[in-house]
């Protein structure tokens with residue numbers, strides 16, 4: 001058996017292999033509701049053989065959406081369709097995960113294919129955009145209002161309520177979105193957090209919101225159900241959040257009941273300088289895993305079976321998290337098994353006659 005197709009158990013959940021569908025916003029919801037697009041999009045990747053399917057960023061409140069078309073889980077009414085989707089995913093032998101998110105100062109925009117432009121309240125945008133401090137992401141985004149202490153309490157309560165609904169909707173994994181310049185990341189980074197209260201300034205203060213969210217989620221999310229946190233391991237900008245702070249954070253999160261760090265990067269500073277290339281973020285996953293002993297997921301420009309296999313075989317990460325290649329090819333895992341000559345991988349019974357023979 002290849003390393004890529006070896007199972008991984010975290011708590012009560014066993015992933016049949018190490019390939020994960022990375023969260024990908026579909027901007028195809030109305031009022032936060034999942035629909036048949038989500039069922040087919042996520043379901044076909046479960047049929048394609050991924051071990052864990054994580055939904056796109058699901059907003060914990062209406063104002064926590066990036067756009068009016070984002071998926072949401074702020075209302076009990078959202079649960080029914082999500083349960084339908086998780087039931088299908090699990091029937092394919094895959095695990096179902098949900099990414100819980102608040103977009104912070106990068107919210108109230110149009111969808112990417114309409115330019116991701118700021119939408120005013122008159123055109124369906126938010127009356128208020130919330131962030132740690134009143135600093136916009138760039139001149140093309142809205143001016144946020146600094147959250148009050150009560151505002152922060154509401155955000156924490158929203159994440160907790162969303163976690164409870166996630167369990168009712170049949171999800172087995174929660175991933176907290178603390179990356180890409182959205183609300184939690186905005187608290188972490190000194191570039192976007194200029195607060196002078198207990199949530200700003202020192203490293204300990206900047207990570208406080210995330211720790212409160214984790215504690216609140218763990219009150220309702222069973223201890224044997226995996227909890228992941230996606231971070232941006234670096235802001236790729238002078239004076240920003242960096243790998244050293246990420247490593248320190250990962251050590252603390254390990255003690256707080258987080259099972260895995262999904263190591264992404266960037267998205268916080270509009271002046272970031274990133275050099276991208278194959279596997280460009282994998283060194284972050286490798287570093288954090290080695291330094292802290294916590295499980296990590298590698299993500300970013302992983303596109304071939306050999307690359308994915310080497311990440312697991314060389315113990316650079318515990319999971320390979322893939323986005324665009326899985327859009328190009330929902331059956332990437334089944335194809336990868338063939339490339340790696342792994343005969344242990346079972347095809348969906350309905351497709352069995354199409355399985356390539358060596």
Ligand SMILES: Cc1cc2nc3c(=O)[nH]c(=O)nc-3n(C[C@H](O)[C@H](O)[C@H](O)COP(=O)(O)O)c2cc1C
Nearest residue numbers: 022023024025056057299300301302322323324325
């Ligand atoms: C269409 C699309 C939507 C995305 N939406 C999200 C999202 O909801 N949450 C998130 O954390 N990352 C999101 N991302 C980033 C991906 O999860 C992933 O980290 C990134 O694309 C790099 O992986 P890749 O090179 O395999 O595509 C999105 C990426 C794409 C292409």
